[in-house]
Amino acid sequence: xxxxxxxxxxxxGDRQADRVVPPSGFTAELTLFAAGAMAFLAVxxxxxxxxxxxxxxxxxxxLAQTATLRIVAPADQRAEQTRAALAVLQTTPGVAExxxxxDAEQAALLAPWFGADLPLATLPVPRLIEMTTDRGFDxxxxxxxxxxEVPGAVLDDHGRWRAPLVSAANRLRVLGWVVALLIVAAVAxxxxxxxxxxxxxxxxxxxxxxxxxxxxxxxxxxxxxRFTLRALSGAAVGVIAGLLAVWLMPAGSADxxxxxxxxxxxxxxxxxxxxxxxxxxxxxxxxxNTAARRALGGLS
Amino acid sequence: MLGHNRVKNEGAGVxxxxxxxxxYGGGELLSDISVKLAPGSFHFLTGPSGAGKTTLLKxxxxxxxxxxxxxxxxxxxxxxxxxxxxxxxxxRIGVVHQDVQFLDHLPVAxxxxxxxxxxxxxxxxxxxxxxxxxxxxxLNERAAALxxxxxxxxxxxxxxxxxxxxxxxxVLADEPTGNVDWDMSQRLLTLLVELNRMxxxxxxxxxxxxxxxxxxxxxxxxxxxxxxxxxxxxxxxx
Numbered sequence: 001x002x003x004x005x006x007x008x009x010x011x012x013g014d015r016q017a018d019r020v021v022p023p024s025g026f027t028a029e030l031t032l033f034a035a036g037a038m039a040f041l042a043v044x045x046x047x048x049x050x051x052x053x054x055x056x057x058x059x060x061x062x063l064a065q066t067a068t069l070r071i072v073a074p075a076d077q078r079a080e081q082t083r084a085a086l087a088v089l090q091t092t093p094g095v096a097e098x099x100x101x102x103d104a105e106q107a108a109l110l111a112p113w114f115g116a117d118l119p120l121a122t123l124p125v126p127r128l129i130e131m132t133t134d135r136g137f138d139x140x141x142x143x144x145x146x147x148x149e150v151p152g153a154v155l156d157d158h159g160r161w162r163a164p165l166v167s168a169a170n171r172l173r174v175l176g177w178v179v180a181l182l183i184v185a186a187v188a189x190x191x192x193x194x195x196x197x198x199x200x201x202x203x204x205x206x207x208x209x210x211x212x213x214x215x216x217x218x219x220x221x222x223x224x225x226r227f228t229l230r231a232l233s234g235a236a237v238g239v240i241a242g243l244l245a246v247w248l249m250p251a252g253s254a255d256x257x258x259x260x261x262x263x264x265x266x267x268x269x270x271x272x273x274x275x276x277x278x279x280x281x282x283x284x285x286x287x288x289n290t291a292a293r294r295a296l297g298g299l300s
Numbered sequence: 301m302l303g304h305n306r307v308k309n310e311g312a313g314v315x316x317x318x319x320x321x322x323x324y325g326g327g328e329l330l331s332d333i334s335v336k337l338a339p340g341s342f343h344f345l346t347g348p349s350g351a352g353k354t355t356l357l358k359x360x361x362x363x364x365x366x367x368x369x370x371x372x373x374x375x376x377x378x379x380x381x382x383x384x385x386x387x388x389x390x391x392r393i394g395v396v397h398q399d400v401q402f403l404d405h406l407p408v409a410x411x412x413x414x415x416x417x418x419x420x421x422x423x424x425x426x427x428x429x430x431x432x433x434x435x436x437x438x439l440n441e442r443a444a445a446l447x448x449x450x451x452x453x454x455x456x457x458x459x460x461x462x463x464x465x466x467x468x469x470x471v472l473a474d475e476p477t478g479n480v481d482w483d484m485s486q487r488l489l490t491l492l493v494e495l496n497r498m499x500x501x502x503x504x505x506x507x508x509x510x511x512x513x514x515x516x517x518x519x520x521x522x523x524x525x526x527x528x529x530x531x532x533x534x535x536x537x538x
Binding site for chain 1: 383384387388389390391395397401402403404405406410414415417418419462466
């Protein structure tokens with residue numbers, strides 16, 4: 001019999017075989033509850049991880065394709081150096097578009113800090129040139145060329161402050177998966193403890209079954225089936241509750257995306273939590289099978 | 301009394317112990333045991349308490365492995381069998397213990413049918429075989445009762461029914477009449493003798509000499525006595 005056929009036979013169940021192990025009442029309810037609670041937490045861990053991943057991708061994608069050039073020059077040279085810089089940019093590979101911000105646009109950028117009535121003309125505010133870049137953009141080469149041809153130009157490719165943000169978001173994504181894996185490990189530990197307790201409590205049942213010719217597989221499967229179905233059904237309830245909770249969380253607006261308001265699933269991401277019940281079931285199956293085989297191996 | 305350590309019947313045995321020794325906790329419980337149970341034979345195993353009767357019985361169904369020597373069950377050396385093969389062989393050997401254990405949450409009928417259930421033949425258990433067997437041991441009216449509700453004699457008869465529902469070739473009984481009165485012990489003995497007449501090999505461990513004498517009046521039984529860690533064939537004094 002192949003492994004798949006064995007698994008199918010195991011999960012198909014055997015009403016008579018299932019009856020040989022006495023119902024365990026409170027233990028069964030605790031296993032169900034624990035599996036459900038773990039699955040609920042796993043949904044949030046996955047939501048956090050996927051949201052962090054989206055944020056990292058968004059920051060990475062948006063900021064990696066833009067750069068800013070600051071023209072820091074005396075007021076009488078600023079316009080000339082700006083023109084020179086734009087000319088350099090027009091012939092620079094990898095620069096898709098470049099344009100100098102107008103006085104109004106620069107004032108709008110500074111308004112949140114200095115107010116709307118800032119007398120920009122009287123202040124030594126550098127001129128900003130906004131660039132859109134694509135593949136082939138070489139910030140180091142451009143910086144060297146600007147240093148030679150436009151001494152007042154300072155290139156900022158956003159890498160200095162983009163890198164830690166993307167790194168933090170990526171770590172948060174990894175952390176989310178680590179939490180999900182820890183939850184799976186906790187499910188395995190919980191099921192192993194519960195299975196060991198059930199095996200110890202049913203020592204007489206096991207002795208009788210061995211006496212009448214039951215194989216280890218038969219005895220183990222009676223426990224494995226029970227704990228697998230408990231973990232599976234508990235996790236299914238936990239996932240449904242978790243998805244509902246995530247769905248009911250307030251969403252952030254498109255122009256103000258944030259981590260907290262962005263926790264949730266998008267598109268196919270909603271399908272990821274559906275993996276939790278089968279994974280919980282598989283973990284319970286392996287954990288119970290291991291515990292049962294170990295316990296049975298010590299019996300005559 | 302014939303005193304020797306080689307107790308064999310002619311021909312192949314269903315259970316054979318060849319120079320078997322068994323040690324436990326640093327001490328040797330059984331030593332140089334050679335016994336062959338021929339098909340259809342009837343044996344008693346007797347000896348004082350603690351002599352090793354139960355240990356010898358456990359060796360006979362693979363619940364224990366010998367420290368040295370060979371135990372062959374249906375021509376298979378138990379040392380060469382894996383756990384599942386031992387389980388399959390146990391389906392050919394019905395065992396009745398003095399302190400018989402049941403699955404207390406299942407009715408008596410389901411307990412009796414348990415060997416069928418674990419061998420995947422439980423559908424047959426619902427048929428007439430089970431009812432006939434329950435009637436044979438006089439438990440038809442107790443089929444729906446739970447094991448804790450049974451008397452000592454009823455438990456022993458239920459255990460006997462469970463031991464033989466798979467129609468095993470061998471029945472091993474360890475003090476089967478230890479917890480029952482004289483009348484019930486005679487009834488159990490009659491059932492075991494009937495099984496032997498059906499061709500089953502029977503081995504009964506008991507220290508009840510009156511049971512042995514009663515049996516010898518009904519069946520040709522050989523008596524093995526354990527003394528000083530060894531098995532001897534008892535003579536006409538029993």
